[in-house]
Amino acid sequence: MTNAANDQFGRQILVNLGNRWAVLGTALTLPGTVKFSPADGKPLDRVADEADAAEQRIYQTLRVSDAEVVRGGSSDEADLVLIAPDGSRTLVEIKVREYQPKAKDLEPIFKRLVSLNDTNLHKLEVWVFNVERLRLHIYSYNGRHIDDKEFAPLNIWEYDENGSSFERKSVAAEVEEWLKRLEDLYLRISEWVKPRPDISVIRTRTVEMSEELMQKFAVADRELSVLDLGSGLVNS
Incomplete structure (x- = not known):
């Protein structure tokens, strides 16, 4: 299945990770235009510990270039659903870590990817955010093996009390x-x-x-x- 929502190499992701906003993408998205800017975010109440607030704020603020993000109630099998311009859907399950996941952490993720993609009409991806290193790993199953795409910051910003970035x-x-x-x-x-x-x-x-x-x-x-x-x- 090839569509904008599943084009992991070209997609960019805007997300709030506590007090910081980040645009995440792969190295293959550059050189080129960063598709989100401070004009696409908004000041939020500051938190004392970003790790504690990250998961909720990721869920609330996440946007994906060239795909609509649907939250809550759209699927019992995922946290979010990405809807591409052609109408195809990608289920997204979000996980937040303060460290790089180890093999034992990834094993149940891989098993879930294989089992659901074998029985589901929609593609499933598991997005693992590392809030300490500001990295996102997107795991998916292509029918033969697990794909792992790493997304790094293309831009990061914070807003001050006056709304300036x-x-x-x-x-x-x-x-x-x-x-x-x-x-x-x-x-x-x-x-x-x-x-x-x-x-x-x-x-x-x-x-x-x-x-x-x-x-x-x-x-x-x-x-x-x-x-x-x-x-x-x-x-x-």
């Missing part, structure tokens, strides 16, 4: 600005010590930059070089 790109820009300022500082230090041949400048060590804000907005960790000064060191 703070997006992932702002965090990424701050990281780049910090890296530039650090490099400028290192260059200045190197210039300062040039008149001192007894002082060596070494930049062989590195440290990983993984700030809380970077993790929160799924900005990739960066490797920073460390500048060492000392006498008797071999100059780089």
Whole structure:
């Protein structure tokens, strides 16, 4: 069955995960247009623990590009139903975890996928959200084996008390600005010590930059070089 709702590679998903809104997609959706923006979400009451609120808010807010999301009462076998433009339906069962599921967690999911897809006219997918790592795995059964598609953030944002959004790109820009300022500082230090041949400048060590804000907005960790000064060191 091929339709917009079941095109896992091309679909994008908008969802609230507590205090953050995220647009999730596969690497194959880019380069291209992110199909949801802060204009498609809305400020919600902030929660103290995102993990506690994530499941309910996922159910309430989830949207899928090129498919209608039907909630509640549409099927006894799933949490949501996706209806594609051609009318075909995909049943969706949602599970929320604070960690990457292990093999023992996935075994009952796989058994359910095989059993229901063998007896049901509609396709079933199990969506496992990892709220800590901001990842979504969509599991489906194609009649021969289980497919696992990983969806990662294409954009993330939060709203403040005034309804303004703070997006992932702002965090990424701050990281780049910090890296530039650090490099400028290192260059200045190197210039300062040039008149001192007894002082060596070494930049062989590195440290990983993984700030809380970077993790929160799924900005990739960066490797920073460390500048060492000392006498008797071999100059780089």
